[in-house]
Amino acid sequence: MINAYLSDGSTMRLSPEEPLAAFPEGIVWLDLIGPGPKEESHVEQLLGVDIPTRDELKDIEPSSRLYLEQGAIYMTASLVWRADSHDPQLTDVGFILSGDRLVTVRYADPKSFNLFIAALGRVPEDACNGPTLLAHLLETIADRTAEILETAIARLDRLSSDIFRDRETRRPPKFLEGKLAEIAESHRLVGKVRDSLGSLSRLITFLLNTPAIQSDENVRNLCATVGRDVTTLSEHAGFVAGNISFLLDASLGLINVEQNAIIKIFSIASVVFLPPTLVASIYGMNFQFMPELNWSHGYPLALVAMLVSAVVPFFFFRWKGWL
Template identity: 75%
Template sequence: MINAYRSNGSVTALTPAASLTHLPDDIVWIDLIDPSPDEDHYVESLLGIDVPTRDELKDIEPSSRLYVEHGSVFMTASLVWRAESNTPRLTDVAFILVNDRLLTVRYADPKSFGLFIAALGRAPEDNGNGRSLLAHLLETIADRTAEILEQAIARIDHLSTDIFRDRETRRPPKFLEAKLADIAECHRLIGKVRDSLGSLSRMLTFLMNTQAITCDPGLSSLCSTVARDIATLSEHAGFVAANISFLLDASLGLINVEQNAIIKIFSIASVVFLPPTLVASIYGMNFAHMPELGWTLGYPLALCVMILSAVVPFFFFRWKGWL
């Protein structure tokens, strides 16, 4: 899919079958979403550059993601995708400044792009060129990353409350074992966020040193502000990662404590039944008068008592959550 955005915020869909051979002057942003080879070639013919494919975006080394070629600025950053799901991912997005236009190539739909597109028509004066659009798009991406961190922090606070609340209101240690999966999901999300922030930080450092940004003091100031925000978010993400590590260690420690308490109960039960077992093993059935020997139902009754002595403790331990 090829979406071309004009300076007034309106969008036009482009197709290789269209007869358009050159772009109108008011088109400032071309957004390639999961493009086909034909769409890649079509945009290449309109802009006169090589559009990176999915495999090229994936295989680009971190040191080769940022470069200038024939006056066009090529940048690739990793953005968090599907942050609300249990399987957050990183998706590589190419940002290209060519002929004062912005070209983005993406094979996923991060929420930050939807937020930015929805706000395009609110401030048409900011859509005059691709450089301005790129700066504001990066600002939206930073805001969206901050929102993801806030949601992760709220989830971690909820986990912390569940883990450290009164023990009488939960069923250890299975309750804590279930929380380990939630902690792992938070750790995975924060790891993706930190990788994305590192990628964005490198991209912004490169972008602020290009002529396209240094020639405009306003955009240079905006990019510097976004770079500081990303640096702050990176530090905060590190703090959140440390809290997650603490929760993980605390959960494992509490699981060990609860398991030790259960073993202690079993040990006490063994000690309680040890003296009767000792007496029975010494004397056995060495008595002259045992009324049970004459019982007709004595043997079946003994079998029932043995079965009950095994079944009742089992279900009691299951009810207490020890098994």
């Protein structure tokens, strides 16, 4: 699908089935969503630039992601996709700046693009060109990334409250084990965000050194601002990742503490019942000469002895502070 956006804010859709003799006037942005070979060839004929395929967008080499070719600027960034789900992903998006026209190639639908399209009408028509749109699009992507980080931080705050609640209200170890899955989800999301910010930082650094951006002071200043925002977000994402590691270590430690407390109860119970067991074992022996067997009160005295032998260790442990 090829969506074309004009400088006056209107939208049109181009189709390879309806070939055009020349590139339509007024189009400043072509957004290719999941393009097939026919659509790629159609845009290449209209603009005279090469459109990277899906496999080419996946290349991780910097020389394959950021380069100049035939006067056009080719850039690829990894953006966070499906951040609101339990399985966030990274999707590679291609940005091509050819003169005053911007071309984007994507095979997913990151929320930042929808936000940018919704606010596209705010860009003044006299300043609506490819470099300006690219700078504002990168700004929207950075803002969306910041929003994702804020969501992750809010989730971590809830996790922290659940994990470090008072001992009287905290649930058993199985509850803490269930929180490990949520910590893993947060770790995965923040990891994707850090990868995305890294690619955006490299893209903006490369973009700032291109003639098309250096010749426009407003665009250059906006890109520099976005670059500083991305750097700040990267540092913040590193801080959030550190908090996630702390929560993971704390959860594992609390699970060990709770399990040790359970084992401690069983250990104390076995020690408390050991003396009564000893008394019962003595009087369960089949010796011929045991005076207590002939006593009229031998049975209740044996029960009292077992009870006393259990109570004395219990209070001794309490006195020592072991319970």
